[in-house]
Amino acid sequence: MTRQMTGAKMVVQALKDQGVDVVFGYPGGAVLPIYDEIFQQNDIRHILVRHEQGAVHAAEGYARATGKPGVVLVTSGPGATNAVTGITDALMDSIPIVVITGQVPTFMIGTDAFQEADTVGITRPCTKHNWLVKDTDDLPHKLHQAFHVATTGRPGPVLIDIPKDVQFATGDYVPPRKADTGHYRPRLKASRSEIEALAVMIEQAERPVFYTGGGVINSGPAASQLLRELVDATGFPITSTLMGLGAYPASGRNWIGMLGMHGLYEANMAMHDCDLMIAVGARFDDRITGRIDSFSPGSQKAHIDIDPSSLNKVIQVDLPVLGDVGHVLEDLLKIWKSRGRKVKKDALKKWWEQIGKWRKRNCLAYAPSDKVIKPQYALQRLEALTREHDRYITTEVGQHQMWAAQFMGFEAPNRFMTSGGLGTMGYGFPASIGVQIARPDALVINVAGEASWLMNMQELGTAAQYCLPVKQFILNNERLGMVRQWQQLLHGERYSHSWSESLPDFVKLAEAFGAKGIQCSDPADLDDAIAEMIGHDGPVVFDCLVEKHENCFPMIPSGAPHNEMLMGDAAATDAIGAKGAVLV
Amino acid sequence: MPVLQIKKGASRRSAYDLRNPNADGEERHTLAIVVDNEAGVLARVIGLFSGRGYNIESLTVAEVDHQGHTSRITIVTTGTPAVIEQIKAQLGRIIPVHDVHDLTVEGPTVERELGLFKVAGTGDKRVEALRLADIFRANVVDSTLESFTFEITGTPEKIDAFADLMRPLGLNEVARTGVAALARSRVEPR
């Protein structure tokens, strides 16, 4: 049952057959045939962004909200190179996206043709896989395989480069179920003996901690549900990376907060002093481990991950468990229950007492003010006033990002989108657009820094065009705050190029695009201003003028172990030695 | 359960330490990688090694199954055991890769390399080159009045040794293929 059609039509047909309902893109010469097909149908909605990087981040936001792959369509040459940052971001954070790029016709490849770039060469190291398709008959297979690869195993970005003559030529279309999707079939279930070993570890642990990451969320809602069941049944404390927030609810009984460089004191201390660490879909990133040779020195470590290369990459673990988080947790629960649901209750009680003592340090404390808005206060109010909404939070990168992670509570997975691995300033605004497209009725807020936000502010045009009521909550400290903080702590307070000069009037800027602008600088006005932002049915740029020199604490300085956290400004100055200064 | 016998704190190792190129305990491994022979697959493998800072001592590649379009890449690499494990895991992640075999740990192997040596000597040296070639079972594949071209197959060590002997005898040019290797007497399921 093959059907003859042009390559361009195949692209649209394959997207439909893959259940795609929206594409984020930007046209150009090398994708005109595909855009012509998009024009002639109504099943797939095309969102015209204002920059190709924005298209990719929007697709990431869409993917992270829905669990479905995000789709991007851009032209050859500059269209493709503009997309590279977004693609790398998706690779680092394991976000499933399919990027379709146009290419110069096959007979012109290699001639330095107009808008020719070696797209598959450029994106080879920043995609999970990519193809240049030179034959229209191969196209449907590669399109379907792209979705298979992007969404199977550890998810990631896949790119298909399609020369213009391949789009014009006619070939046989095949539907997904008849397509050759190759031999890629990652292992989902772990072996029984591995899982039994993990159950025994759980039974014998006296100071356990679950350390969870983005892999739980990528594994799907069922994995988060199973994690909650396991955590509650064992009574073990649980911490999470930035990427994993929401998998276990922030209001949950066993939640001890985010860990890592700007994580909570109690979470990092629990990691350092535990006797059993169960890493679930997390990858021992350097923001998490701190100094590696002092990382949780007295613990046995188990690591559940779907990617074999994550196991024993940074930290040698005692029990690597290769498999999908959802599958492994399901089997683990079953086996642990069938063995009698045993844990060391008395030891656990003592462990929780210890954690309670660490909690008393109240590590997120800051000096309040009634004159100037403290960024932490702004986020506490934002949290309080939006908690009851169907709410999604994206962020840019910097201090505001860490404060958002510390002060906003995430009760469900797929609600928090932030650039964790690549740390891409400019991620949050387009990501919020992708989320709003996926969840038209939800309250979508991008917690931003003024510098990051400017990096993709052109997307205000997209938000205005599609009437997307995304809220841009900018914590404006007129500084590249995180850079300034590092310069204060380890470069002798020499603030080299870390302030935001010549900032626009954000209210006027918003109005210039037909959006609403709000400015707030007095703590007394903040609640009303936030309420006004929430109440406005349309895009809002909220310029929240905050304390300019606030630092983000706690902080594990580079090169320090978990139990040497900096807790506040006084203790911080010059605390990072020369050795830590070379680390990023 | 063997896992529980691991002494507490045994995982207190640093990947940064392990990656130190001067660290002792570096091993030499021969990896055989079976891949779909699609465009760019070799660039992917090489890009992995350069991008992540792994070593390549030699690399050979050719399509070995013309019907199935699969190629076999043989890579000789060095690294600490942890790095070798990481290399294998990273190779396994490449989508067109079917199998990664670490021939060095999977049992005895046959490793062969082919070398071509042009030796330009006169008088006694020319005779001596011919005599040594005979001992090494190298074949003369081309000769002129000034030179011989020898073809030799064997382990890389044997070819190194041959090169050392030819050097004082007028060694002019060398071409080597890099190692091709198979596991000994283990029949792969087909």
Ligand SMILES: Cc1ncc(C[n+]2csc(CCOP(=O)(O)OP(=O)(O)O)c2C)c(N)n1
């Ligand atoms: C594209 C990009 N360039 C540079 C950086 C380095 N960087 C990290 S945070 C930061 C400052 C961000 O400033 P702002 O967005 O105002 O956030 P703040 O830290 O002030 O909250 C910079 C420059 C980055 N992460 N991404």
Ligand SMILES: [Mg+2]
């Ligand atoms: Mg700022």
